Amino acid sequence: MRTIMHSNRLHLLLPFALPSAADASTALHELRSPALDKLLARAALVERVAGEDFQRTLPHERWVARQFGAIAPNATDNAPLAPYMLLADGGTPGGDEWACVEPVHVRIAHDHLVLIDPSALALTDEEAAKLLSVAKPLIEELGVRVEAPTPHRWYLTGEALGKLAGASPLRASGRSIEIWLPHDAQSGQRSRIWMKLQNEVQMGWFEHPVNEAREAQGLPAVNSIWLHAQGTAQPVRSPFVRVLSDALATRGLALAASVETARAPSSFKALPPLGAGTTLVELNPFAAPFIAQDWAAWQAALDEVERDWFAPALEALDAGRLGALTLTLAGDTGSVTLAATRGDLRKFWRRRVLPSLLE
Structure with missing residues (x-):
């Protein structure tokens, strides 16, 4: 596990951003994402979690639950998120x-x-x-x-x-x-x-x-x-100083951990000022087209995320305005986390492409 010590760190969580290898030829047929390509190529691999075909929870759900300590680090198919969802919906889960x-x-x-x-x-x-x-x-x-x-x-x-x-x-x-x-x-x-x-x-x-x-x-x-x-709700802690997400479970975990939380902004430029610590932003434009296997719509969603998030975040990282950028890309069963600093962008010998990360 790589530890990054910079301030104003941004962590993007992207559910359903990893098609399966079987869908790759269709899903990535007209991929146009130069900023994401550069980030993936130069970033350091932090974590790769392989899933299984018949797990009953989704990898991004398990990832979020692990980050907050709602499940054990080695839990493979468990994400008891209902009490946190209830909390985000305005209820009181109690014990x-x-x-x-x-x-x-x-x-x-x-x-x-x-x-x-x-x-x-x-x-x-x-x-x-x-x-x-x-x-x-x-x-x-x-x-x-x-x-x-x-x-x-x-x-x-x-x-x-x-x-x-x-x-x-x-x-x-x-x-x-x-x-x-x-x-x-x-x-x-x-x-x-x-x-x-x-x-x-x-x-x-x-x-x-x-x-x-x-x-x-x-x-x-x-x-x-x-x-x-x-x-049942458990005592949780947050590795993030701020959590911006439209996902109920993620917001509920942040509330339970007494961390600032709000809906995800529309773009990188709409982010509030990033202070010390890591801000988690969960972006989920991929779920509906991924489930429907509508890869044209999935690519259109990727185009928007490239324009609104990857490109401006890469520019800010390269200019030193962003201390570090971490991406967690999740699919149907597994997830991959990569992290990049300004120095990583200079490591031109690193070569990694999106298809190499597919499940």
Whole structure:
């Protein structure tokens, strides 16, 4: 592990920025990123974490949880982020064990069921609130407490739930849901309480006016719920002096660590002044095209990040206005972290290209 001692350090976390090697020929066909190319070529490799095909959490989730000490450094498939998400949503997790639940659409394929990226639902607050009003009493009847600081995300707690291993929605999106459904974390068996909860809600929403109206507009019905990130809040610490992110879990961890946090700015130039220490910025324009395997849209997102972040950050680093720049690029299963100082940019003999980092 390389330690960089400069002040005003910037760390960019980029989920879904690493396609798989199998997708490389398509994803990187028209890559136009000279600033990123130079940063990758000259930076020092800090960490490379290889993942596995059937891990139920995403590598950037595990990376953030490790940075804050919410999971052990050697944890391989665990990111109990629900209590921190609840905190970021304005709730109070306390010492209870929480799971996050989201309304979703499950599509019937030829011989299996496929989870659709929840963001593709375009569910309005009003629609979500009406569906929640039906689902909440059904869940509470089974002895499970529901907190819903926002109608789009609910938080469940109660001994009846047990300890469930759920999968992150974006980990399972676009795939058959069979192996990703919640199971008992100890026995590995399908959770009966969760199946009952899910069934009660599905029946309550069947032919609901919200869904009838959505289908009449050609929108997918909200026909199921998805559980993930179950866990209990632990004391955490932050290696960052400031955290700028739109991701709930990341902001929640920062809040739990009593660190300044806000939404991610639109560009490097919109960053607040960087003082001593490291500022973490999480940028996530890649998730939707990555999940949809829309590599033209993925490249367009990379073009924007190149223009708004990589190019001006490289210029600031080269001019000495930025002490150090670290990039953590995550994919579907693994992640890579590289760090560069002004001196690294002069190391012309270093040669590294993006395809060499692919999973």
